[in-house]
Amino acid sequence: MGKKKGRADVRERFGLAVKVRREALGLTQEDLAAAAGIHRTYLSDVERGTRNLSLINVERLAAALQVTMAELFAAVDAG
Amino acid sequence: MGKKKGRADVRERFGLAVKVRREALGLTQEDLAAAAGIHRTYLSDVERGTRNLSLINVERLAAALQVTMAELFAAVDAG
DNA sequence: ATGTGACTGGCAGTCCGTT
DNA sequence: CAACGGACTGCCAGTCACA
Numbered sequence: 001m002g003k004k005k006g007r008a009d010v011r012e013r014f015g016l017a018v019k020v021r022r023e024a025l026g027l028t029q030e031d032l033a034a035a036a037g038i039h040r041t042y043l044s045d046v047e048r049g050t051r052n053l054s055l056i057n058v059e060r061l062a063a064a065l066q067v068t069m070a071e072l073f074a075a076v077d078a079g
Numbered sequence: 080m081g082k083k084k085g086r087a088d089v090r091e092r093f094g095l096a097v098k099v100r101r102e103a104l105g106l107t108q109e110d111l112a113a114a115a116g117i118h119r120t121y122l123s124d125v126e127r128g129t130r131n132l133s134l135i136n137v138e139r140l141a142a143a144l145q146v147t148m149a150e151l152f153a154a155v156d157a158g
Numbered sequence: 159a160t161g162t163g164a165c166t167g168g169c170a171g172t173c174c175g176t177t
Numbered sequence: 178c179a180a181c182g183g184a185c186t187g188c189c190a191g192t193c194a195c196a
Contacts, residue, residue, distance in 0.1 A: 010138045028159060039191060044160060052189065054133040054170075059089045068156045074149040107178060118172055123180065133170070133189070 012049030013079035014058075017072060019047045021065045036064035091128030092158035093137075096151060098126045100144045115143035 007013075022032050033043040037060055045051045046061075053061075062069045086092075101111050112122040116139055124130045125140075132140075141148045 010134050014134060030159070040159090041161085041193080042191065044162085048161075050162095052133045052135050054131045054189070055089050055093060055137070056131050057190080058134070058137075068152070070149050070153040070156050073147070073152045077147045077149050109178075119179095120173075120181085121171055124171095127180075130170070131189095136171085 009049060011052055013076045015047040015049040016079055017075035018061060021067060032064055036060045087158065088128060090131055092155045094126040094128040095158055096154035097140060100146060111143055115139045
Protein backbone atom coordinates (compact mmCIF):
# COMPACT_ATOMS: atom_id res chain seq x y z
CA MET A 1 0.00 0.00 0.00
CA GLY A 2 1.52 2.13 0.01
CA LYS A 3 1.83 5.42 -0.71
CA LYS A 4 4.87 6.97 -0.29
CA LYS A 5 6.53 8.91 2.16
CA GLY A 6 10.09 9.55 1.78
CA ARG A 7 9.95 10.53 -1.78
CA ALA A 8 13.16 10.36 -3.78
CA ASP A 9 15.14 13.42 -4.71
CA VAL A 10 13.89 15.37 -7.75
CA ARG A 11 17.13 14.67 -9.50
CA GLU A 12 16.63 10.93 -9.16
CA ARG A 13 13.01 11.06 -10.25
CA PHE A 14 13.90 13.24 -13.20
CA GLY A 15 16.75 10.99 -14.23
CA LEU A 16 14.54 7.93 -14.10
CA ALA A 17 11.84 9.64 -16.17
CA VAL A 18 14.43 10.47 -18.81
CA LYS A 19 15.80 6.95 -18.84
CA VAL A 20 12.38 5.30 -19.12
CA ARG A 21 11.40 7.57 -21.97
CA ARG A 22 14.74 7.11 -23.74
CA GLU A 23 14.48 3.34 -23.60
CA ALA A 24 10.90 3.50 -24.84
CA LEU A 25 12.27 5.24 -27.91
CA GLY A 26 14.95 2.59 -28.31
CA LEU A 27 17.78 5.09 -28.03
CA THR A 28 21.18 4.72 -26.40
CA GLN A 29 22.55 7.40 -24.11
CA GLU A 30 24.87 8.39 -26.91
CA ASP A 31 22.00 8.73 -29.36
CA LEU A 32 19.97 10.88 -27.00
CA ALA A 33 22.91 12.97 -25.91
CA ALA A 34 23.70 13.75 -29.54
CA ALA A 35 20.07 14.59 -30.31
CA ALA A 36 19.86 16.89 -27.30
CA GLY A 37 23.20 18.49 -27.97
CA ILE A 38 24.69 17.56 -24.62
CA HIS A 39 27.51 15.28 -23.64
CA ARG A 40 27.23 11.53 -23.28
CA THR A 41 28.78 11.39 -19.81
CA TYR A 42 26.68 14.30 -18.67
CA LEU A 43 23.51 12.49 -19.69
CA SER A 44 24.76 9.44 -17.82
CA ASP A 45 25.04 11.55 -14.68
CA VAL A 46 21.59 13.03 -15.24
CA GLU A 47 19.94 9.62 -15.54
CA ARG A 48 21.66 8.48 -12.38
CA GLY A 49 20.28 11.49 -10.52
CA THR A 50 23.60 13.03 -9.62
CA ARG A 51 23.14 16.27 -11.58
CA ASN A 52 20.93 19.20 -10.70
CA LEU A 53 20.43 20.36 -14.25
CA SER A 54 18.86 23.65 -15.19
CA LEU A 55 15.94 24.86 -17.28
CA ILE A 56 17.69 25.07 -20.63
CA ASN A 57 18.96 21.51 -20.51
CA VAL A 58 15.57 20.30 -19.32
CA GLU A 59 14.03 21.84 -22.42
CA ARG A 60 16.64 20.33 -24.73
CA LEU A 61 16.14 16.90 -23.25
CA ALA A 62 12.35 17.09 -23.50
CA ALA A 63 12.62 18.10 -27.15
CA ALA A 64 15.02 15.26 -27.92
CA LEU A 65 12.69 12.85 -26.16
CA GLN A 66 9.80 14.16 -28.24
CA VAL A 67 7.62 15.06 -25.29
CA THR A 68 6.51 18.37 -23.83
CA MET A 69 8.08 19.46 -20.57
CA ALA A 70 4.68 19.02 -18.92
CA GLU A 71 4.57 15.40 -20.07
CA LEU A 72 8.07 14.77 -18.86
CA PHE A 73 7.34 16.27 -15.45
CA ALA A 74 4.12 14.32 -15.15
CA ALA A 75 6.36 11.25 -15.00
CA VAL A 76 8.67 13.01 -12.56
CA ASP A 77 5.75 13.94 -10.30
CA ALA A 78 4.43 10.38 -10.47
CA GLY A 79 7.81 8.96 -9.62
CA MET B 80 -2.62 32.25 -38.44
CA GLY B 81 -0.17 31.57 -37.21
CA LYS B 82 0.64 30.38 -34.09
CA LYS B 83 4.05 30.03 -33.21
CA LYS B 84 7.19 31.04 -34.61
CA GLY B 85 9.86 32.47 -32.67
CA ARG B 86 8.92 31.23 -29.34
CA ALA B 87 10.29 33.03 -26.32
CA ASP B 88 13.17 31.66 -24.30
CA VAL B 89 12.27 28.99 -21.70
CA ARG B 90 13.47 31.27 -18.98
CA GLU B 91 11.03 33.96 -19.99
CA ARG B 92 8.13 31.56 -20.35
CA PHE B 93 8.94 29.98 -17.01
CA GLY B 94 9.25 33.34 -15.29
CA LEU B 95 5.90 34.46 -16.63
CA ALA B 96 4.22 31.24 -15.54
CA VAL B 97 5.56 31.76 -12.02
CA LYS B 98 4.46 35.37 -11.93
CA VAL B 99 0.92 34.63 -13.15
CA ARG B 100 0.49 31.87 -10.62
CA ARG B 101 1.98 33.96 -7.81
CA GLU B 102 -0.40 36.82 -8.49
CA ALA B 103 -3.33 34.42 -8.67
CA LEU B 104 -2.46 33.43 -5.12
CA GLY B 105 -2.22 37.06 -4.07
CA LEU B 106 1.37 36.75 -2.94
CA THR B 107 4.19 39.28 -3.15
CA GLN B 108 7.60 38.27 -4.48
CA GLU B 109 8.86 38.43 -0.93
CA ASP B 110 6.08 36.14 0.30
CA LEU B 111 6.75 33.56 -2.39
CA ALA B 112 10.51 33.75 -2.04
CA ALA B 113 10.21 33.11 1.68
CA ALA B 114 7.79 30.22 1.15
CA ALA B 115 10.08 28.65 -1.43
CA GLY B 116 13.19 29.25 0.61
CA ILE B 117 14.95 31.29 -2.05
CA HIS B 118 16.02 34.89 -2.13
CA ARG B 119 13.82 37.82 -2.94
CA THR B 120 16.11 39.33 -5.56
CA TYR B 121 16.65 35.98 -7.18
CA LEU B 122 12.92 35.41 -7.58
CA SER B 123 12.69 38.86 -9.14
CA ASP B 124 15.29 37.83 -11.71
CA VAL B 125 13.53 34.51 -12.34
CA GLU B 126 10.21 36.19 -13.07
CA ARG B 127 11.92 38.55 -15.46
CA GLY B 128 13.37 35.58 -17.34
CA THR B 129 17.01 36.40 -16.77
CA ARG B 130 17.87 33.31 -14.72
CA ASN B 131 18.40 29.72 -15.76
CA LEU B 132 17.36 28.06 -12.53
CA SER B 133 17.89 24.40 -11.76
CA LEU B 134 15.73 21.42 -10.89
CA ILE B 135 15.75 21.76 -7.12
CA ASN B 136 14.60 25.36 -7.19
CA VAL B 137 11.98 24.53 -9.79
CA GLU B 138 10.58 21.97 -7.37
CA ARG B 139 10.67 24.39 -4.45
CA LEU B 140 8.90 27.04 -6.46
CA ALA B 141 6.21 24.63 -7.65
CA ALA B 142 5.59 23.50 -4.08
CA ALA B 143 5.37 27.08 -2.83
CA LEU B 144 2.95 27.87 -5.65
CA GLN B 145 0.88 24.84 -4.67
CA VAL B 146 0.97 23.22 -8.08
CA THR B 147 2.69 20.11 -9.42
CA MET B 148 5.69 20.61 -11.65
CA ALA B 149 3.63 19.16 -14.52
CA GLU B 150 0.98 21.83 -13.99
CA LEU B 151 3.56 24.56 -13.84
CA PHE B 152 5.22 23.38 -17.04
CA ALA B 153 1.89 23.07 -18.80
CA ALA B 154 1.72 26.85 -18.48
CA VAL B 155 5.32 27.15 -19.62
CA ASP B 156 4.66 24.97 -22.66
CA ALA B 157 1.55 26.99 -23.48
CA GLY B 158 3.45 30.20 -23.17
C1' DA C 159 27.52 1.29 -24.34
C1' DT C 160 27.53 3.05 -19.59
C1' DG C 161 29.51 4.47 -14.90
C1' DT C 162 32.62 7.35 -12.33
C1' DG C 163 36.23 10.57 -10.42
C1' DA C 164 38.44 14.64 -11.43
C1' DC C 165 38.94 18.95 -13.37
C1' DT C 166 37.93 24.08 -14.71
C1' DG C 167 35.09 28.19 -16.30
C1' DG C 168 31.07 30.36 -15.95
C1' DC C 169 26.89 31.11 -13.95
C1' DA C 170 23.37 29.83 -10.31
C1' DG C 171 22.20 31.68 -6.05
C1' DT C 172 22.92 35.07 -1.95
C1' DC C 173 23.16 39.51 -0.05
C1' DC C 174 24.13 44.46 0.23
C1' DG C 175 22.00 48.62 -1.37
C1' DT C 176 19.36 52.18 -4.37
C1' DT C 177 15.67 53.61 -7.48
C1' DC D 178 6.46 46.24 -3.43
C1' DA D 179 9.29 45.44 -7.51
C1' DA D 180 13.47 46.36 -10.67
C1' DC D 181 18.11 46.54 -10.82
C1' DG D 182 23.35 46.98 -9.74
C1' DG D 183 27.56 45.18 -7.67
C1' DA D 184 30.13 41.78 -5.34
C1' DC D 185 30.67 37.44 -3.53
C1' DT D 186 30.50 31.99 -3.03
C1' DG D 187 29.26 27.62 -4.45
C1' DC D 188 27.76 24.72 -7.72
C1' DC D 189 26.25 23.53 -12.52
C1' DA D 190 27.92 22.87 -17.37
C1' DG D 191 30.95 20.60 -20.03
C1' DT D 192 34.91 17.60 -20.82
C1' DC D 193 38.29 13.66 -20.33
C1' DA D 194 40.47 9.18 -19.02
C1' DC D 195 39.47 4.96 -17.72
C1' DA D 196 37.01 1.01 -15.47
